[in-house]
Amino acid sequence: xxxxxxxxxxxxxxxxxxxxxxxxxxxxxxxxxxxxxxxxxxxxxxxxxxxx
Amino acid sequence: xxxxxxxxxxxxxxxxxxxxxxxxxxxxxxxxxxxxxxxxxxxxxxxxxxxxxxxxxxxxxxxxxxxxxxxxxxxxxxxxxxxxxxxxxxxxxxxxxxxxxxxxxxxxxxxxxxxxxxxxxxxxxxxxxxxxxxxxxxxxxxxxxxxxxxxxxxxxxxxxxxxxxxxxxxxxxxxxxxxxxxxxxxxxxxxxxxxxxxxxxxxxxxxxxxxxxxxxxxxxxxxxxxxxxxxxxxxxxxxxxxxxxxxxxxxxxxxxxxxxxxxxxxxxxxxxxxxxxxxxxxxxxxxxxxxxxxxxxxxxxxxxxxxxxxxxxxxxxxxxxxxxxxxxxxxxxxxxxxxxxxxxxxxxxxxxxxxxxxxxxxxxxxxxxxxxxxxxxx
Numbered sequence: 001x002x003x004x005x006x007x008x009x010x011x012x013x014x015x016x017x018x019x020x021x022x023x024x025x026x027x028x029x030x031x032x033x034x035x036x037x038x039x040x041x042x043x044x045x046x047x048x049x050x051x052x
Numbered sequence: 053x054x055x056x057x058x059x060x061x062x063x064x065x066x067x068x069x070x071x072x073x074x075x076x077x078x079x080x081x082x083x084x085x086x087x088x089x090x091x092x093x094x095x096x097x098x099x100x101x102x103x104x105x106x107x108x109x110x111x112x113x114x115x116x117x118x119x120x121x122x123x124x125x126x127x128x129x130x131x132x133x134x135x136x137x138x139x140x141x142x143x144x145x146x147x148x149x150x151x152x153x154x155x156x157x158x159x160x161x162x163x164x165x166x167x168x169x170x171x172x173x174x175x176x177x178x179x180x181x182x183x184x185x186x187x188x189x190x191x192x193x194x195x196x197x198x199x200x201x202x203x204x205x206x207x208x209x210x211x212x213x214x215x216x217x218x219x220x221x222x223x224x225x226x227x228x229x230x231x232x233x234x235x236x237x238x239x240x241x242x243x244x245x246x247x248x249x250x251x252x253x254x255x256x257x258x259x260x261x262x263x264x265x266x267x268x269x270x271x272x273x274x275x276x277x278x279x280x281x282x283x284x285x286x287x288x289x290x291x292x293x294x295x296x297x298x299x300x301x302x303x304x305x306x307x308x309x310x311x312x313x314x315x316x317x318x319x320x321x322x323x324x325x326x327x328x329x330x331x332x333x334x335x336x337x338x339x340x341x342x343x344x345x346x347x348x349x350x351x352x353x354x355x356x357x358x359x360x361x362x363x364x365x366x367x368x369x370x371x372x373x374x375x376x377x378x379x380x381x382x383x384x385x386x387x388x389x390x391x392x393x394x395x396x397x398x399x400x401x402x403x404x405x406x407x408x409x410x411x412x413x414x415x416x417x418x419x420x421x422x423x424x425x426x427x428x429x430x
Contacts, residue, residue, distance in 0.1 A: 002179070004179045004184060004185045004188070005176065005179050005180065007179075007185050007429045008172075008175045008176040008178075008179045008185060008188060009176060010429065011172060011175060011185075011189065011422075011425055011426065011429060012172035012173070012175065012176060014421075014425055015168075015171070015172050015418065015421050015422065015425060016165075016168070016169060016172060018275070018276055018417075018421045018424075018425075019165045019168050019414055019417055019418055019421060020162075020165045021275060022165075022271060022272055022275045022276050022279075022417050023161050023162060023164065023165040023410075023413075023414060023417070024162075024165075025271050025275060026161060026267070026268055026271050026272075026413070027158050027159070027161045027162070029267045029268075029271060030155060030158040030161070030264065030267075031158060033260050033263045033264065033267060034155070034158075034256075034260055037257050037259040037260045037263065038257065
């Protein structure tokens with residue numbers, strides 16, 4: 001195995017971790033924004049059109 | 053009078069191959085309607101730059117010296133120097149995206165992150181096929197399912213394969229309706245594809261829609277600074293859309309800006325499609341790796357949804373996870389169609405659209421993360 005192979009695995013580990021960290025922080029920020037701005041009002045329930 | 057046949061005797065077989073490839077791209081764009089705004093200019097550009105002694109490329113003329121060719125100039129100014137074209141395109145893309153379905157159900161954000169796995173799996177596969185890490189990373193970003201990001205990352209990493217990478221990215225985005233059903237059926241059961249998800253629409257306030265692009269920009273800038281150009285321009289476009297006071301600019305960004313940049317981007321990319329570099333075994337490998345990237349993305353997104361289902365009371369249809377790739381809106385339409393195939397009364401469009409726009413955010417973050425990490429590994 002050449003050195004680049006192990007570096008690519010390193011990149012995979014660090015890259016996926018970084019993406020998930022950013023996305024989770026955004027997720028938490030969205031929740032905070034929704035809370036602070038009274039962001040989501042439930043509209044009249046609209047179930048899956050297939051449900052009876 | 054030999055100047056009349058100088059071009060004719062300078063033709064190489066590689067150039068003829070490029071004419072065929074260019075013709076094929078034009079055919080696919082017109083007859084099959086596969087990403088016509090990009091594939092048609094790229095196809096025509098491929099023919100243009102591969103005519104012998106083509107005047108659209110820099111030429112050295114006897115007694116005069118170097119004469120600048122328009123396509124070489126466009127490439128240098130619009131892509132090589134500043135990555136201006138792909139970045140400006142992101143303003144328009146941001147203005148086109150409605151993050152409403154995502155804000156209505158923020159947990160869909162996670163699928164965008166999971167579906168980027170294909171990028172990194174492809175980097176490893178490319179290394180195993182003999183590419184060095186820099187080129188492998190540029191090839192892997194095809195898995196971001198996002199043309200401008202692919203062009204930008206491969207340019208920043210100074211990859212020699214920007215042409216094949218751009219073609220693979222745009223071609224496979226157009227082929228999402230064929231690739232995704234195949235990959236989804238490989239990793240899900242019929243029963244899983246029938247899982248129903250009730251849709252509870254929630255109106256998202258204007259303030260939330262305005263704060264979202266600002267918050268995403270700040271977070272991405274602080275946690276993954278290398279992604280800020282991509283994320284920032286995408287979110288700037290979205291802010292123009294959502295602020296409510298720049299309707300005219302929003303319309304221009306969505307139409308004129310996107311059309312103009314797309315028109316120039318396609319033909320400019322052709323500068324990297326010159327026969328001596330393009331007609332090579334590596335191009336075939338890149339096309340294969342690009343396909344692999346889209347398959348890995350889809351399987352990763354669907355598998356992540358299946359994993360979450362172990363912990364959730366209200367199950368998620370794994371196909372919604374597969375919509376976490378960035379190819380918007382094709383992927384969400386594919387998931388809606390497959391949902392209806394499995395159960396004609398099961399509508400998944402809004403869930404899939406939420407995951408799909410999340411994929412758009414995650415793919416630009418992934419692009420920035422790669423730009424940030426790869427130089428440290430070289």
